[in-house]
Amino acid sequence: MTARKGNLMGVREDIKVLDATIRDGGLCNNFQFTDEFVTELYKSNIKSGVDYMEFGYKASKGLFRESDFGKWKFCSEEDLRAIVGDNISDMKIAVMADVGRCDYKSDFLPQNESVIDMVRVACYIHQIPAAIEMIEYLHSLGYETTCNIMAVSQAGSDQVEQALNMLTPSSVDVIYLVDSYGAFYPENASDLAKVYLNAAEKVGKKVGFHAHNNQNLAFANTIETLSYGVSYLDATAQGMGRGAGNCAMELLLGFLKNPRYNLYSLLTFIEKYMLPLKEQGIVWGYDLQYMFTGQLNRHPREAMDFTAAQRSDYCEFYKALLDNF
């Protein structure tokens, strides 16, 4: 059993905090953030000490109509530069690209011509070969890369082991453990994190964690996995993200002891920009319907429909989920 690394009072210099508000939060509002919102979040993240800010997806314009989404579904170089200029800050810029839903061979510039520092490659476990192909290409362009393997709570441990065996010889920098369905208890999260860490550390790679808050465990799972050595930590302002949302940045920054992180600018951002989003009726966060799908380890789509329909007949919904297991 891997021991805990560091303790509750000390600083772990290897920790990197990634703000995924625009990317995962964008799933709540079709990426329709104002430029002011994104600019202020960018400035706030720099002041808060955030290490990476993820601006959205690099999605294929062939597969997704531009008119159906805000610009952060596509993250053009031009749109990024309109916010960050040449990004003369210590914070790095990340985007996500889904295996099979992006045109990575045409849509990425060589890294030295781009403000993007890191590309996060998201895939399901059966797409690892395709993910590796993308990672090698993006690495050859000069980008830092991560591989975010989704929905591993539904994969067998032999599948996970094979996936890690395939990824560890690749050029990927960070392998992410992703709790897509918010199904992990802290013991599950730390057990799997140890498996990822054992594989990754041998070859000098890092491990990240991306939580969902279906069982109100996003923050708990994040600090549990970090205590065993996970070092890339995703969070979003007020936990904004699809369905039950993510680990709240304010909880994470309040927990970390490194003085580089502070809460002040984030709190001001929340007051001025996040509360109005909620008032506009954009909905995310822990609620019973998401708890059910988390407890049952399944995709939150039915819970999202329940939310969209403004239903509150929790018992009927739960019975229907069980009927339809």
Place this chain on the structure above:
Amino acid sequence: MTARKGNLMGVREDIKVLDATIRDGGLCNNFQFTDEFVTELYKSNIKSGVDYMEFGYKASKGLFRESDFGKWKFCSEEDLRAIVGDNISDMKIAVMADVGRCDYKSDFLPQNESVIDMVRVACYIHQIPAAIEMIEYLHSLGYETTCNIMAVSQAGSDQVEQALNMLTPSSVDVIYLVDSYGAFYPENASDLAKVYLNAAEKVGKKVGFHAHNNQNLAFANTIETLSYGVSYLDATAQGMGRGAGNCAMELLLGFLKNPRYNLYSLLTFIEKYMLPLKEQGIVWGYDLQYMFTGQLNRHPREAMDFTAAQRSDYCEFYKALLDNF
């Protein structure tokens, strides 16, 4: 280091679930629950497999004016019987009595004349001698007893050790670890739980855990402490409780694998009785102001004032808290 007891798939027969909705939730609405609410919660708890239901406080009518509170601040035998009759169920009835704020020598009948099964004695750590006096008296009347030592996150480890040394020779049945300020991370909670368990188990006593949700960790801390052997678990419907509230019963019942527990009746209760409470404007649950007091390990009173004033200037509030450390 104590090992984990049981695993995520199995049943721990020693677990007892206590519903504290009326008692801790009563702090949100001055115990002004309708009889219908309390009756339906009682029936729902029985159907859900809950082991103990706490109905409120036995507070001194000399110290607290009856007209200022609902009846569950006082829990008279008559009022209890109006709901539960002779309580011909397997679920036991509990009440809480605060050291120094109750008239225990006059207000408790001999247990065989009462529907109350268990008295939970709440105290601060400097009140342990007074708590023990109460416990011995209530034990001599025939009640099961617990000692809920509050605010231990602010006590020194030598104080905690002394308190446990004083309690273990007493007649108390269950010693509760209480995270009054929602200041514990799971590692803190489990470390302290192990200290309580080491002391209690030697003399055949049980350990309980009562969480607060200031850092969205109430459920996480509850299942973390239970994994090391804590067996009395407090929860409330939708986490209703003072300030940030408690561990949500729906999360806990959904986690436990013993088939005696189920969610259905609780979900129906929530739809019919909890949602209307929220619509009436009764407020509880995780929010930034409570996160601050949890992170800073202090009483939530300033956060409760912030909530009551419907403020949302989180940054100013946070700065004022730090000025006033």
